[in-house]
Amino acid sequence: MQSILQCMDCDRQYPVDQVAYTCITCGGLLDVQHDLHSLRQTVSHELFDRRLASLGPPHNSGVWRYRELIYPDLADDQIFTRPEGNTNLYPSPKLAAWAGLGRLWLKHEGENPTGSFKDRGMTGGVTQARLLGMQRVACASTGNTSASLASYAALAGLEGIVFFENREIALGKLAQAIAYGATCIQVSADFDRNLELVRSISEELGIYVLNSVNPFRLEGQKSILFEAIQQLGWQVPDWIVCPGGNLGNSAAFGKALHELLELGLIDRVPRVAIIQAEGANPLYRAWRKGFDDFEALQANTIATAIKIGNPVNWKKAARTLHWTEGVVEVVSDQEIMDAKARIDAQGIGCEPASACSLAGARKLAKAGVIGPDESVVGILTGNVLKDPDATINYHRNTLPGLRASWPNHLHQAEPSIAEISRILQPDEPVPV
Ligand code: F0G
Numbered sequence: 001m002q003s004i005l006q007c008m009d010c011d012r013q014y015p016v017d018q019v020a021y022t023c024i025t026c027g028g029l030l031d032v033q034h035d036l037h038s039l040r041q042t043v044s045h046e047l048f049d050r051r052l053a054s055l056g057p058p059h060n061s062g063v064w065r066y067r068e069l070i071y072p073d074l075a076d077d078q079i080f081t082r083p084e085g086n087t088n089l090y091p092s093p094k095l096a097a098w099a100g101l102g103r104l105w106l107k108h109e110g111e112n113p114t115g116s117f118k119d120r121g122m123t124g125g126v127t128q129a130r131l132l133g134m135q136r137v138a139c140a141s142t143g144n145t146s147a148s149l150a151s152y153a154a155l156a157g158l159e160g161i162v163f164f165e166n167r168e169i170a171l172g173k174l175a176q177a178i179a180y181g182a183t184c185i186q187v188s189a190d191f192d193r194n195l196e197l198v199r200s201i202s203e204e205l206g207i208y209v210l211n212s213v214n215p216f217r218l219e220g221q222k223s224i225l226f227e228a229i230q231q232l233g234w235q236v237p238d239w240i241v242c243p244g245g246n247l248g249n250s251a252a253f254g255k256a257l258h259e260l261l262e263l264g265l266i267d268r269v270p271r272v273a274i275i276q277a278e279g280a281n282p283l284y285r286a287w288r289k290g291f292d293d294f295e296a297l298q299a300n301t302i303a304t305a306i307k308i309g310n311p312v313n314w315k316k317a318a319r320t321l322h323w324t325e326g327v328v329e330v331v332s333d334q335e336i337m338d339a340k341a342r343i344d345a346q347g348i349g350c351e352p353a354s355a356c357s358l359a360g361a362r363k364l365a366k367a368g369v370i371g372p373d374e375s376v377v378g379i380l381t382g383n384v385l386k387d388p389d390a391t392i393n394y395h396r397n398t399l400p401g402l403r404a405s406w407p408n409h410l411h412q413a414e415p416s417i418a419e420i421s422r423i424l425q426p427d428e429p430v431p432v
């Protein structure tokens with residue numbers, strides 16, 4: 001029941017013990033294909049529910065709980081896990097009302113060990129790196145992948161190498177990559193160019209690439225939806241809404257849902273809405289034109305995590321849209337930061353890119369695409385602590401070209417009871 005790598009375009013197959021990301025024949029993206037026919041006999045809701053009580057690895061991981069659907073043939077000691085996943089699914093009635101939605105849950109992937117969903121992919125990626133006997137792993141990153149790679153490389157005893165843009169990387173992410181001991185290289189180029197560089201250099205130097213072009217990363221990221229649907233008692237929501245950058249999640253979600261359906265673990269597929277920032281919207285543009293062609297662009301948005309103009313997984317994202325009757329929407333930086341302020345004010349918090357989920361769902365509800373009675377799971381991809389500059393500058397109302405619609409003013413005071421009382425009870429007479 002060995003899994004295989006298979007080209008999504010020409011179906012050419014490769015063994016999983018070969019270093020491969022794209023098809024040698026046609027350049028298409030590869031999928032890890034499992035033997036769904038025999039898995040049908042093995043997997044069940046009960047199996048996965050039983051494992052919720054596991055205290056030890058690997059079944060205490062929100063990825064490896066579903067190991068048959070991630071990488072079936074591994075022994076326990078071949079798996080490198082923190083553990084990751086097990087993130088909360090927050091019912092969010094106040095935000096649902098604000099967004100004009102019937103029912104809304106937020107799946108908080110910022111609660112992963114390094115603060116983003118990337119950990120779910122990275123556990124799969126470093127596990128495969130070790131199986132292949134690789135010693136060095138690398139990625140280009142807008143920040144979160146680098147933090148996750150650095151952490152998981154340390155766990156698996158690999159050298160981690162991360163490339164990122166020398167401007168506009170969120171401080172929390174940079175701090176993590178340095179602290180976890182990766183070799184960090186800031187390059188004066190954007191994410192798209194850095195990804196090209198990493199792919200070429202890795203081929204030359206025999207380094208394993210752990211960007212989402214790596215199909216084993218995407219296998220781990222499928223578990224976001226496995227877990228969300230399990231948390232809903234295996235009931236399927238009407239919509240899954242997520243941000244789209246390099247489109248790894250968008251790719252993984254289609255495959256996850258397709259497999260759950262094939263295996264009889266769900267009886268219908270939710271629609272997937274992929275939300276891009278207005279200034280980084282190549283998928284939206286191509287989708288609007290029926291995918292006649294795909295044009296890369298120079299990206300720009302305050303949501304630096306998704307500042308990507310040439311997403312490597314666009315064909316897999318298009319497949320997800322096809323499989324799920326999905327849609328693509330765009331939101332402005334203003335809409336992103338306002339939605340973030342609403343999420344933050346619930347005491348949940350997220351980084352800017354994550355707020356695309358709520359901003360996009362709100363826009364789709366206004367347009368009548370999401371109906372008033374439909375249920376929505378929005379994915380919050382990263383933790384509020386990742387990008388403190390964006391948060392503080394929003395509340396200070398100092399973000400260029402944006403206004404703070406929901407500011408929480410930071411007060412300054414001398415250590416004086418009278419002065420602090422004026423802040424806390426502005427309309428009361430001040431005690432003397
Ligand atoms: N949200 C956050 C917080 C991210 O870090 C990313 C991607 C996305 C959304 C978009 O996800 O690429 O699967 O469409 N960050 C990558 C990185 C590119 O390098 O950390 P995607």
